[in-house]
Every structure is written in structure tokens, then in C-alpha cells.
Amino acid sequence: MLQNLLFRALIAYTWLLAMFIDPSAAETIRENNPALYAITVMPAVAFILASFMDFLRLRFDKPAIALLLLIAGSAVIAVMRGDLATLISVGSLCAMLVAIRQTRVRMSVGFANALFFLSIVTAEIMFILGVARYGAFPGQVANDMVAWRASLFAYSVTPSWLFSLVIIGLNYFHNRQRGPRIVMMTLGLYFLIFSASRTGIIVLLLCAGFLACTRLIRFRDRLFYRLFTPLAVIMFVVILNAEQLLLLLTGVDNPLVNAVLFKTTEGVASIDQASTSIIRTFIWAQHMQIFSENPLMGAGTFNLLDTAPEFEMVASTGSESFLTALLARVGMIAAFFVYFMHLLSVDASRRSDRLAYCLTILFAISTLAYGSYIVPYDFVFLALFGAMNSGRPLREDSPSVTHANAAFERDTRGDIASESPHGG
Numbered sequence: 288m289l290q291n292l293l294f295r296a297l298i299a300y301t302w303l304l305a306m307f308i309d310p311s312a313a314e315t316i317r318e319n320n321p322a323l324y325a326i327t328v329m330p331a332v333a334f335i336l337a338s339f340m341d342f343l344r345l346r347f348d349k350p351a352i353a354l355l356l357l358i359a360g361s362a363v364i365a366v367m368r369g370d371l372a373t374l375i376s377v378g379s380l381c382a383m384l385v386a387i388r389q390t391r392v393r394m395s396v397g398f399a400n401a402l403f404f405l406s407i408v409t410a411e412i413m414f415i416l417g418v419a420r421y422g423a424f425p426g427q428v429a430n431d432m433v434a435w436r437a438s439l440f441a442y443s444v445t446p447s448w449l450f451s452l453v454i455i456g457l458n459y460f461h462n463r464q465r466g467p468r469i470v471m472m473t474l475g476l477y478f479l480i481f482s483a484s485r486t487g488i489i490v491l492l493l494c495a496g497f498l499a500c501t502r503l504i505r506f507r508d509r510l511f512y513r514l515f516t517p518l519a520v521i522m523f524v525v526i527l528n529a530e531q532l533l534l535l536l537t538g539v540d541n542p543l544v545n546a547v548l549f550k551t552t553e554g555v556a557s558i559d560q561a562s563t564s565i566i567r568t569f570i571w572a573q574h575m576q577i578f579s580e581n582p583l584m585g586a587g588t589f590n591l592l593d594t595a596p597e598f599e600m601v602a603s604t605g606s607e608s609f610l611t612a613l614l615a616r617v618g619m620i621a622a623f624f625v626y627f628m629h630l631l632s633v634d635a636s637r638r639s640d641r642l643a644y645c646l647t648i649l650f651a652i653s654t655l656a657y658g659s660y661i662v663p664y665d666f667v668f669l670a671l672f673g674a675m676n677s678g679r680p681l682r683e684d685s686p687s688v689t690h691a692n693a694a695f696e697r698d699t700r701g702d703i704a705s706e707s708p709h710g711g
Contacts, residue, residue, distance in 0.1 A: 290337065294392035294673065297334050301666035302402055306409055309420075309442040310659075331383060331664040338386035350634060351388045353627040354381040360620035370587040373616055383663035384627075387672045394453075394673030396461045400471055402670075403454050406439040406447075407474075413441045421447075425481050437481040445657050448482035449667045451475040452490060452649055453674050460642040461677060486656045489526060493519045493652075494645040501641060508636040516632045516648055523652050527568055567608055567656055574611035578618065585618035609658020628654070631675070640678040646671055 304327055347355065358381045365374035407423045414422030419441035420429050428436050439447040455475040462468040479487050497515060504511055570591070577586050614621040628651050635643035650671060653660070660667050 290390045291392050293334055293337055294387075294390075294669075295398060297330050298394065298398075298402070298666065298669050298673065300330050301664055301669055302406075304664070305440055305443075305446050305666040306406065306413075307441070328379075328664045332379070335379070335382050335386050335663070338390050341386070341389035344389070347385070348388060348634070350627050350630040351385045353623045353630060354385050357381055357617075357620060357623035357627070360623065361617055364584050364587075364617055364620070368584070368587050372588040376588075377613070377617065379663050380661065383669075384672065387669075387676065391676050391679050392673060393676040393679075394457070394670050395677070396457045399454060399457050399670065399674065400462075400467075403439070403450070403471070403474070406450070410439055410441050433483045435481065436483050437478065439478055444482040444484065446660065446667045448479050448484040448487035449649075449653065449657070449660065450670060451479040451482070452487060453646070453667070453670050455479070455491075456494075456642050456645050457674050457677065486523075486652065489523055490649050490652055493522070493648055497645065497648065498641065506636065506639050506641065506644075508633060512636045512644070513629075513633060516629070516644075516651055519648050520651050520655065523655070524571075570608045571611050571655070574608060574615040577615035578611075581618060583618050585614070585616045585621075587616060589615065607658060608655055609661045610654040612658060635678075638678065638680075643675045643678055646675045650675075 358378050361374055361377040411423040413419035414427050421438035423437055425435045425437050428434055436444055438444045439450060455472050458468045458471040613624060631647045632644055635647060
């Protein structure tokens, strides 16, 4: 029960950071004010340390073991290269993921819905006061090429559509009250659409396709579902690189379609312009070039602007693509992280946990598209993996802990998968 309370406190704290700190300002704080930056990350470190006893049990599941191998490999490379930054970055991320897996803390549907409504109200008030970039209604936008956007968060749309997908999933599978479930899913869909995120729409369609498949093919650990997630990621990559599709889309005159696809209502004039507008394909290519120069150990901590100074809009390490950046940074041992994601989908299949599987699809695709949120002190990152735990069985080796956690979940309406009206 204590760990669940600590996790809720950590999520609430990171929600405050996501709501009130501009991401661009956060980068400045990280570089120029180490003391203030330490304050933002210390609660995450404290949660990891509070989970230390669960590490000492030495009873790790396969996903956790894959992460521990990645930590060990990163430590060896960091020592050989003298690259402490890489060790801290990779180590803290993996340690948080292992802590969440080991403690089985979870994001209950009641707590998630409360934060969702609080986000709507807070973002709208901040926009009315003139201190926010986005409001909760279409057209409440400042300095954005997509004039009809709306967001749950004052300064960014990325956490808005990511959190909206988590809300849709949690309510669909774990909210037993039909009316509130429909309301929350509708609001989640509203903010997903008005975030103007093509990635979010693609993920939603892929998850809908997965759920349709479970109606035809029994959902359990079988080859079909082991291949579905990697094929979904491949499909995402193909969609963003399909030149023939881009050629057709360059002639689209619909401002809404152009805004979602190319983030400009005027559309694009050529395949080259269309490909450039989908900047992630360029980032992937740059990361693969860096990886190819030292595939065994990677390049360590690097600055993408050193190889592509013309793309100053991209974060210094190409944070818009976590997975390829990790590959460029630590080399072939990044395969352990890929294996970790594969094991998440296998674990969800074995437990017939449809929500965990859908969230694995979301996470796998977002590692290629929006990697800047994949840090141990990010609100959406913690909410996603907390929601992924919502269908896992409670730990059975401590009856008192199990009883306390079960009571805690009932109080917060965090229904486990066996209670789901949709079969988990």
C-alpha cells in the first residue's frame, strides 16, 4: 500500500511539472540550473530507492531481466568510454521500469480520470489568464501552425494525446460504469483528435485492429500476437516513408487533412517537401548513420546538431526518436530494450491482458516518434506503465501487502482485469 501511495504522489508531482513547466524551459533548467533540475528528478530517484527491497528479492520476471542486462552492458561501455551521462540516463530509466514491474504499482482508473479532468480545467484557466500556449477548446492556440489544436496541457500537445490514449484504454477495460466510461472515452477521443497527431491516430487504429483480431483469433500467447506488435511498428514506419502515398497526398486540398499529415493547412508541393515535413524519417537516418560508425559500442553521449545543424528544432540527442537514439548511443546492446518491449507483449498475451497489449503497441511506436517523454520523471511515462500494471495479478508472496493493495484499489476504483466488463 505504501508503494502505491508513493507512486501516486510521484505521478501527481510529475503532472504538476508537465502542466506548469514549458518543455523548452525544462531543457534550459537541465543545462543551466543543476540544483533546480535535481529537484525535478529527486522524487523519481526516491521511488526507485524505496523499491530497493523488491530488488533484493532477486525474483525478476523476463522483462525486468532484459532491462538489468541493458544496465550492465551500459555500465561496461560507460566505464570503457568514461561516459557517465549515458550510464545515468540509461540506468535510471531501466531502474524505474524494473521498480514499476517489481512493485506492481498501478494507475487506477479513478485516479487517472481525476487527473484528466484537472488537466482540462487547469489548462483552460491558464490559457484564459494568458500564460499558456494551448487551451482546452479548438482554436485556443498561441504560436502553432495548426490553429485548431486543443490540449490537456498548457505548453505541449504531445502529453495530451498520449495521456488521452491511456484514458481511453483504462476506461474501456476497467471502468464498469457505462455512462462515465462513455463520457471519458469521448473526451479522450476529443483531445486525441484535436492534438492533430498523426502518430496518435495511427496508434488508435492499430489498437482497434488488434482488438478486432482478438474477436477472430483467441487472444493468448501464440505466434500471431508475438508478431502483431513488431508488424504494427513496421507498418508505422512504412506509412511515414511511403513515397507513393505521399505523392498522392501532395495533391490534397483539405486543410484538415493537410494539418494532421503535414502540420500545415496549405499542404506540400512535392515528395521532398512531404518527406521533410515528416522529420522523424530524417532523424532515424541520422541515428543509423551514427550507429553504423561504431555498431558494437555506439557513439556514447552525442549531439545530433553536430551532424545535422540545419535541424535545430530537434532536441540535442534526437529525443524525438528514443529507440534509434539509444541504438546510436550504446550500440548493439540496445537490442535488450527491443527484447524488453517484445517480452511485454508476450506477458500481456499470456495473461490475456488486452489493455497491456494495446499500451505496449503505443509504447513501441512512441519510442520511434516521441522519445522525449521516455524518462523516469515524466508524467505520461509513469502513467502509461502504471496503467499497464493495472491488469497484472497482485504480488502473492505477502498476504498483508496483497490485502492492503486490494483494499486500496477498491477505494480508488482501480479495477483489476478480471473485473473488466471487456475481459481485460
